[in-house]
Amino acid sequence: MAFKLTRRNFLQSASLAAVALPLSDVIASETGIEASPFEPKGTVKDETVVGGVCEMCFWRCQLVGKKRGDRLVKLEGNPKSIDNGSSICARGNAGVQLLYDPDRLKYPLKNVGERGKPKWKRISWEEALDECGSKLKGIEEKYGPQGICMFPHGSSAKYPMHFFERTVGTHNVSEASFFQCRGIRDTAYVATIGMAPGEFVDMPNAKVIFLLGSHIGENIHVSHVKRYIKGLQNGAKLIVVDPRYSAAAAKSDIWVKIKPGTDTAFLLAIMNYMIANDKYNADFVEEYGDGFDEFKAGITDWTLEKAAKECEIPAEQIKEVAELLAASAPSVSIHPGRHVSWYGNDFQRQRALACLTGVLGAFFVKGGWVPAKNPKVGKMSWAKKDHGDEHNLNIDEEEELRFPFSPPGTPTELIRDTALSGKPYPIKGCVIWGQNPIQTIPGQEKMKDVLRQMDFVMCVDVMPTDITMWADILLPESSYLERYDLIKTGTQWDFADSQQQFIAPRIPLVEPMFERKDQVYITNEIAKRMGYAKDIPVNSNLEMVEKNLAEVGLSLDQIIKEGGIHVQKGENPYSMPEDFEVVFYNEDIEDAGFPGIPTYQPVEQPPKGFARLLYGRVPVHTFNRTQNNVWLNKAMPDNPVWINDEIAKTLGLQDGDVVGFINQDGIKSRTTTTIKTTPGIRKDSVYMAHGYGSANPLMSIGVNAGVDDTSLMSKITIDPETGAHGMRNNFIQLIKDDKILAIPASV
Ligand code: SF4
Structure with missing residues (x-):
């Protein structure tokens, strides 16, 4: 729906220093979460701090922060950067609003209600970690490590992912970036040129x-x-x-x-x-x-x-x-x-x-x-143990790969089907770290059923999202502006004949507030409680970064002196490996039972009266992750649906009309959005931005803003070579004033 100026977003947008929590307080009292107003402290004195690395999206532009006392008031591109330079995008700028979002998770929470309809109770870290450790250990002992699955996303999820994969020993890890996004690209190029293409x-x-x-x-x-x-x-x-x-x-x-x-x-x-x-x-x-x-x-x-x-x-x-x-x-x-x-x-x-x-x-x-020829740095993390392939769901009874060109991890659908059937084994513990599988993976109701049958679900995140409503224990993570973290490496992108390289560790620009903790602390504390204390590779995020830099003869002190980024001579970008x-024709693909030369495989067409649902990105949001950001919400508060103007005319629709949707399986959208009529889309398709329509009432700005496209993707299609999802095979009709509008024959 169109943007409404609520008291909260009025106050937030009116002043950076405005710290208004009335709506949050209302929600908090309804849900049992104690809200704590944050008031910036410190003297009024501007200071520039270096070493920030953005993660409003995965690109990781290098930042400097402008501080006034303890408070971060502005983010800018680091002028030393040979990557993004002094530029950052709207989302990068709006990182300040993520940092101080009053809806952010602040304390460990326990769900004393139902999964999906939570009632939150604030608990201590000790209690939260004890519960996570004992529940996950119990599942590991009863069902084996394969009884735990994980859905990670983002730089902070790597360290815990390595713990569960390498040390605990579950194969059942599924990254959205691989199985709902770019994994297919990487494995297809590996099968063609031997490397992922970036x-x-x-x-x-x-x-x-x-x-x-x-x-x-x-x-x-x-x-x-x-x-x-x-x-x-x-x-x-x-x-x-x-x-x-x-x-x-x-x-x-x-x-x-x-x-x-x-x-x-x-x-x-x-x-x-x-x-x-x-x-x-x-x-x-x-x-x-x-x-x-x-x-x-x-x-x-x-x-x-x-x-x-x-x-x-x-x-x-x-x-x-x-x-x-x-x-x-x-x-x-x-x-x-x-x-x-x-x-x-x-x-x-x-x-x-x-x-x-x-x-x-x-x-x-x-x-x-x-290809970018990036500099090397250390990769300090959990050591890899050999757990064998016995419980790898991607290997069938004949010991053949089900999806031979799968990206790393296990295809999401294999995990979900196994969890629901209990065959070949039960999956009863679920760790979700920075990912939002409710609004990322087609088959939203299936995902909910998967979560319902778990013995234990834990989420670690910065913000409340739709998936955090399904947690038993919900842990608040420090954001990318508040922690040391992985090291961004890259190359100068204008591809002059001699390339330059850069190394940029993430250095916190501010201290974490409330009781937020970083990934090394949370993972290590759970590991200790699961009996893996002796395997812990580092004791803090800071130690991890220092060790990774030391491996290439660098230190944090040196990099801070250099303005937050170390720049060095690179390699000739155009030199080809021997x-x-x-x-062009890949025999291995053919041996695996698929076409060895690229082959066109037709896809299902929209049934009569339906249009194909297409979706994509917008410049001011990173899918669902930024929906509650007051600046970004103001820039694009909902996701109008694009519909061909001739089709719209036939249906009697005009720009700005409010519509809902129903898909081929009779699933209706929970919310509505507006129409954008345009000749700029085919008649057999409609288009909307992805990631809108959150259902979590703790997102006081993002809740119910626009339509959740994933909720309309009930048909699940799988790429046969990789096991990744096909995300554009669902079809919809519009609903206006409670009437379903069949899309006229399109071609
Ligand atoms: S959100 Fe923008 S500024 Fe931040 S990493 Fe992505 S592109 Fe860069």
Whole structure:
């Protein structure tokens, strides 16, 4: 729903120093949480502190903080940074509001109500840790380590994840960044070029930037956007393939308004055309290609006309794209994408994207795909013990991998199915650290059933979210501005011939308030209570950072003197490893029972009267994590649904109309949002920003703001090679004034 100026957000936005908790207090008294007003202390004297590393998103821009007394009043990019420079995005700026959000978790809490409908009681750390340790130990003893599963996210979750995986010995760890986001990309590129691709494209030097579904500009990571803009300023042509007229499409030279799910057909037709017309990089393919003849023979069916029909775009446009790419090769940035868990046919598409880069010879060349050669630092964490593969759910009875190209960890659906069936073993303990599986993973009701059957659920987080409502014990974590933490490494991104590298440890800008603790403290205390005291690798976050720096001859003192970032000479970014090859036809994939050359697999189409639900990012939010941030909420308080203007007209809908949704399984959205009519989306699809519509009343700003797209994803599809989720295979109708509106036939 549209933004409403509540007393709380009025007071917050009126002044940084305003510390108003009336609504929080009301909620607190209803839920049993004792709210404690925070009043900044200290003298009025400005000071700049260095060493911050942002984590409002995963990109980790380097920061400085402006302090007034004890209070952080402003965040800025660290001028010493050779990555983001002095720039940070809106979310980075709004980190100040996360830090002082009165709704933040402050004390350990015990749920004395039901999971999902919690009643919170404040307890001591001692009691909370005793309960976590004894419950998890009890589960480990009764069911084995595999009886514990974990859903981690973010830099602070690495240390506890290593504890549960390496020391306790459960395989049942599932990271959203792998199984609902980029894991498919990484394993598809590993199967093609032997390494994960990151977003390492040399856009500043590109003649063409090719984006398949990547909506840079709505999806903001500062140094990445800078490189993209530099590329466009330097005259790169931009090709954007997207069913929606995204911010990137709006800057494009060619916008390919593709039918959702058909991208692989499009890519195969481009490559077939280039090969058939001798417009590919034959020298590169000859020198570095493996299995090219099989690949070439296997895609000959993909004529421009066949792809045009499948993708519902003109054959002439596919030809135009192929011609432009071929004429610009090898200085072409074929972007590998990031969030690529789309339709459940994604591994093959990502393979096709890597092969297209190979056909153009665009690896390790100016303007092409060029990996960042980052400096090494220590990786102090829990030592890896050999726990065997007996309880690895990704290995079947015949000792074959169920998902042979799975990213690290266990596919989420295997964990959920095992937890619900109890076969081949029970999963009864759940540790959730920084992740929000309720609003991340399709099958929201299934996730709730998984949580209901657990003997114990613990959550560690900075803010209340929808998943924290399901915890038995909820622990408040210090934020990225309040703790020492992992070390950000990177390279200068303009890819001058000699690259520079940087090392930036996270150094706290302020002391943690209330009773918030960091990940090393929490994990170690649980480990001690589970009988693993002797395995503890470090005693504090600070010690972890110091040891990791010491391994490369650096110290925190030195880096602080250097302004929070150590910069050193790098390596030639364009030098190619000796054994580099592009595997066009991969025999291992075929041996595993999947197509060895990239192959198009059609996806289910919307049933009559429905439109496909697409979703994406917005520049001022990081999904659900920032929904309660008063500044960011004000910038974008809800997620209007994009609907094609002709379809809207047929349905009698106008901009600003308030609608809800019902999906193909009859699941209705709990909240409503507004309509945005536009010619900039296909008629068979609707689009909304992801992560809105939180249900947790402790998020006094974010609760019920917009619609939770994940709640409408009840159909679960799985990518067969990787086990990752396909997230765009659900279909919806609109509800207005209690009437369901069938979407008219679209094509
Ligand atoms: S892109 Fe923005 S939110 Fe992400 S790390 Fe950088 S400043 Fe922070």
